[in-house]
Amino acid sequence: MKNLNSEQDFLALIDTYFPSINGHVTLGRGDDCSILRTNEELCISKDLFLEDVHFRRSYFSPADIGYKSLAVNISDIAAMGGVPKGFALGLIVPPELDESYWDSLLKEMAELANRHGLILAGGDLCKGASLGISVTVWGEPFQNPKQNSGSKGKFLTRGNAKPGDILFIHGSLGLARTGMLMLEKDEPSECKTYPASVQAHLRPQIRIETGNALSTFPSVTGLMDLSDGLARDLPRFINCCETAFGAEISLSEALLHSEVIRFAETNGILPEEHAFQGGEDYALFGAASADGFDELMNTVKGIVPIGVLTDRPEILLNGKKYSEKGFDHFSG
Amino acid sequence: MKNLNSEQDFLALIDTYFPSINGHVTLGRGDDCSILRTNEELCISKDLFLEDVHFRRSYFSPADIGYKSLAVNISDIAAMGGVPKGFALGLIVPPELDESYWDSLLKEMAELANRHGLILAGGDLCKGASLGISVTVWGEPFQNPKQNSGSKGKFLTRGNAKPGDILFIHGSLGLARTGMLMLEKDEPSECKTYPASVQAHLRPQIRIETGNALSTFPSVTGLMDLSDGLARDLPRFINCCETAFGAEISLSEALLHSEVIRFAETNGILPEEHAFQGGEDYALFGAASADGFDELMNTVKGIVPIGVLTDRPEILLNGKKYSEKGFDHFSG
Numbered sequence: 134m135k136n137l138n139s140e141q142d143f144l145a146l147i148d149t150y151f152p153s154i155n156g157h158v159t160l161g162r163g164d165d166c167s168i169l170r171t172n173e174e175l176c177i178s179k180d181l182f183l184e185d186v187h188f189r190r191s192y193f194s195p196a197d198i199g200y201k202s203l204a205v206n207i208s209d210i211a212a213m214g215g216v217p218k219g220f221a222l223g224l225i226v227p228p229e230l231d232e233s234y235w236d237s238l239l240k241e242m243a244e245l246a247n248r249h250g251l252i253l254a255g256g257d258l259c260k261g262a263s264l265g266i267s268v269t270v271w272g273e274p275f276q277n278p279k280q281n282s283g284s285k286g287k288f289l290t291r292g293n294a295k296p297g298d299i300l301f302i303h304g305s306l307g308l309a310r311t312g313m314l315m316l317e318k319d320e321p322s323e324c325k326t327y328p329a330s331v332q333a334h335l336r337p338q339i340r341i342e343t344g345n346a347l348s349t350f351p352s353v354t355g356l357m358d359l360s361d362g363l364a365r366d367l368p369r370f371i372n373c374c375e376t377a378f379g380a381e382i383s384l385s386e387a388l389l390h391s392e393v394i395r396f397a398e399t400n401g402i403l404p405e406e407h408a409f410q411g412g413e414d415y416a417l418f419g420a421a422s423a424d425g426f427d428e429l430m431n432t433v434k435g436i437v438p439i440g441v442l443t444d445r446p447e448i449l450l451n452g453k454k455y456s457e458k459g460f461d462h463f464s465g
Numbered sequence: 466m467k468n469l470n471s472e473q474d475f476l477a478l479i480d481t482y483f484p485s486i487n488g489h490v491t492l493g494r495g496d497d498c499s500i501l502r503t504n505e506e507l508c509i510s511k512d513l514f515l516e517d518v519h520f521r522r523s524y525f526s527p528a529d530i531g532y533k534s535l536a537v538n539i540s541d542i543a544a545m546g547g548v549p550k551g552f553a554l555g556l557i558v559p560p561e562l563d564e565s566y567w568d569s570l571l572k573e574m575a576e577l578a579n580r581h582g583l584i585l586a587g588g589d590l591c592k593g594a595s596l597g598i599s600v601t602v603w604g605e606p607f608q609n610p611k612q613n614s615g616s617k618g619k620f621l622t623r624g625n626a627k628p629g630d631i632l633f634i635h636g637s638l639g640l641a642r643t644g645m646l647m648l649e650k651d652e653p654s655e656c657k658t659y660p661a662s663v664q665a666h667l668r669p670q671i672r673i674e675t676g677n678a679l680s681t682f683p684s685v686t687g688l689m690d691l692s693d694g695l696a697r698d699l700p701r702f703i704n705c706c707e708t709a710f711g712a713e714i715s716l717s718e719a720l721l722h723s724e725v726i727r728f729a730e731t732n733g734i735l736p737e738e739h740a741f742q743g744g745e746d747y748a749l750f751g752a753a754s755a756d757g758f759d760e761l762m763n764t765v766k767g768i769v770p771i772g773v774l775t776d777r778p779e780i781l782l783n784g785k786k787y788s789e790k791g792f793d794h795f796s797g
Contacts, residue, residue, distance in 0.1 A: 159506075163701075164622050165544035165689055166508035166604075174491075175507070176498035179553040179601055181589045212497035221511040223599050257513045262594065267555050269511055269601035272498075290496050357497055369495075 136231050143226070143258055146235060150243035151253040157218050158254045167254035169219065169271075176288055177271040178209035183225075184263040192316045195234045197335045199242035202266040204339050205360065207249060208415045211341045212358035214289040214348025215272035217249050222256035225265030249341060275345040286348030289356035291370055294420035296378055296444040298354050303343045303435050304416025306363060306384070307393040307408030308333040314396070330392045337415040344417060346433045352426070356419035362411035364455065366418065367448060377446035382439055384408055384451060409450050468563050475558070475590055478567060482575035483585040489550050490586045499586035501551065501603075508620055509603040510541035515557075516595040524648045527566045529667045531574035534598040536671050537692065539581060540747045543673045544690035546621040546680025547604035549581050554588035557597030581673060607677040618680030621688035623702055626752035628710055628776040630686050635675045635767050636748025638695060638716070639725040639740030640665040646728070662724045669747040676749060678765045685761070688751035694743030696787065698750065699780060709778035714771055716740055716783060741782050 137143045144162075153161030160168035169175075182202035184190060193201070203220065210217040226235075246253060251270070275286030312334030315327045324331050340358075347353045359366050363382070371378045384405040386394055397404035420442055421429055430436050448455045469475045476494075485493030492500035501507075514534035516522060525533070535552065542549040578585060583602070607618030644666030647659045656663050672690075679685045691698050695714070703710045716737040718726055729736035752774055753761055762768050780787045 160508075160620070160622055165541040166510040166547070166620075168545075168620055168622075169507045169509060171503040171505065171507050173503065175501045175503050176492075177501060177553060177586060177601075178498040179555055179588050179599070181555045181557065181591050181599065183557065183591060183593055186591050186593060209497040213500075215498070221509060221601055223511055223513045225513065225515065225597075254509060256511050259513050259515060259518050261515055261518060261597075265557075265593075265597070267511070267513065267599040269509075269553055288492070288498075288500055290492055290500075 137235060140258055143235070146232065147239060147253070150239050151246065155252050158252045162253070162255050167221075169254065172273060174274055174288070175271050176210060176213045176215045177269065178206060179267070179269040180206050180209070182266040182268065184265060190264065191319070193335060195238035196241035198264070198266070199238035199240070200245055200336055203242050203245050203268055204337055205415065206268040206270040207245070207251070207341065208337065208339045208358045208360070210270060210272035211339055211344035212289070212356055212417060213272065214275060214286050214344045214356060216275050216345065217251045217270060217272040217341065219252045219254045220246070220268055220270040221254055223267035224256070224258050225261035225263070225267075226258060227262060227264050228260065230264070275348045277349060284349055286345060289344070289348055289353060289419070291355045291357055294354040294370070294378075294442050295422075296442050297423055298420040298442045299423050299426045299438050300380060300382065300418070300420055300440040300442060301436050301438050302359075302416050302418050303340055303433075303437070304338065304359075305333060305390050305393070305414055306359070306388070306416060307411045307414070308390050309337060309413040309415070310362065310407070310411050311393050311396040313413065327392050327396065329390060330396070334413060337413065339415065340417050343433060343435065347417075347419060350421065350429055352422045352424065352429060354420045354422060356417060359411060359414050359416045359418050362409070362414070363418065364410050370418065370420075371442070379443045379445045379447045379449075381441050381443055381449045382409070382451070384439060388437060388439070405451055409455070469567060472590055475567070478564065479571060479585070482571050483578065487584050490584045494585070494587045499553075501586065504605060506606055506620070507603050508542060508545045508547045509601065510538060511599070511601040512538050512541070514598040514600065516597060522596065523651070525667060527569040528573035530596070530598070531570035531572070532577055532668055535574050535577050535600055536669055537747065538600040538602040539577070539583070539673065540669065540671045540690045540692070542602060542604035543671055543676035544621070544688055544749060545604065546607060546618050546676045546688060548607050548677065549583045549602060549604045549673065551584045551586040552578070552600055552602040553586055555599035556588070556590050557593035557595070557599075558590060559594060559596050560592065562596065607680045609681060616681055618677060621676070621680055621685060621751065623687050623689055626687040626702070626710075626774050627754075628774050629755055630752040630774045631755050631758045631770050632712060632714065632750070632752050632772040632774060633768050633770045634691075634748050634750050635672055635765075635769070636670065636691075637665060637722050637725070637746055638691070638720070638748060639743045639746070640722050641669060641745040641747070642694065642739070642743050643725050643728045645745065659724050659728065661722060662728070666745060669745065671747065672749050675765060675767065679749075679751060682753065682761055684754045684757045686752045686754060688749060691743060691746045691748045691750050694741070694746070695750065696742050702750065702752075703774070711775045711777045711779045711781075713773050713775055713781045714741070714783070716771060720769060720771070737783055741787070
């Protein structure tokens, strides 16, 4: 249980788990900058992951923190249809965490990075009062290795969906929020009765393969990941379109996880509205032209239609107008 | 003096000062990722800038914080000889800072960014107990616009310097540390007698043009920026070389700023050793082959030779062996 007494100790621990160079990063950690070999386009994103803002150490293991801090960033690359290539890491290190804590955290982060061929290309360490992880991640457009140059994917942005387009999801709605609400109650025995929800909050799935597959379909007109819940993210998706569009969303209990339904019923709320509120599901949410949607569904497993984009600037959930806002990490 | 009550207010303030797209960033802020148009190579760096670790709000104005948080990152691009192209920004926002504070901070950051043609390509906001700024910055190799393709610069890394190479600096040594030590004394009247030192700590100069010029000289064998002081950074520069080299450094009072000499004498330390310790000067430090060094000095204004790389693994300062370490932001 020894402590990491210097920056050198810490960097040596990082070197244990993270390779320094590969075909993409030609100069690795330790210089003023890393050097990337790039093609025509790169997509890039940056997310902070801070103790008591985005996670609590009371119920996130160090491995969970290592996983989720990188996963939520990789999810932004999935939401572009891209292939993650590398990341830079800033760590804010509180004094009380020992080497075994960091070993678990970094090991799990490295496993996730290596699984996706993602290389750690530099970063920064400093002390602070509470644990914080700052990740910048980047990726390239997908190129189907099985096909010729015509099958190169395009980055999937938010501005191109049109009225009549089918809205779809890939992943659960409301499951991670259910898990977060259970974990915040701090009653471990109750959490045990919501295992999938807790898992969804601690270890969100990332959907690179799905994003990559979608990026090769010209009929897909937009994609994002649901980090703040459909209630908050849907207006963002729609407002990126040229005019103020709206949406008709249909959620039935058949679409929802049984734990989401049970939680909602126990707490006297409608399961569909709880799922719509959601938050931190990191499901993919997108739009595609109705023409050819059956082919899309047959090709990309797990795609579920949940509604349609309309030319009226209002959002209907199961026929009811919806104006309530999902949670905002920033306000309140 | 109104407060920023929502993420939307904050993003709108950012949009006031930072353009969203240019020739390099083809998809700006507001999507899951930004999209960059890239060439063959990119260099990338990431630094945290945290309250009470890297700066204090008691003596850094919001404009100083906006400047320095980005400047120390741009300095890493200068140290590669690169041209800064874009950056991503993570802000940790304490509740007590009002809109006028952020307005000053972001305005100054934007002025620095715009002066260097640097575009803000996305980021993240969240609340926290103390102010924190996380910047990821990237750049491209320099291409001399006045000359043909043969004059393209190369990224200047640390691994190639050889015994016999001249070691040189561009910028002051010890001035920023003098300023920091004066500011930490919290005696405003004394600070007034060290104006250049205080300025060097609050507003370090960045040296993009110098780095760019150096990047076109084949005789330059390495470059870095001095963030932790020559005493700590010199061993890093040398250890990057294939074998354990050493250095003979000569610093005379003629090389030092009068405030550095005055501070050292007032505090009973040798001015050269105070300058050698340094810290946060963000001077450029590099190596070049002795052959052609005069031409280098005549072409790149402000280059000052301060020693030579040797094949003995020891560091001599004015003939005395130096083993003491400079300060470490991480330890202690």
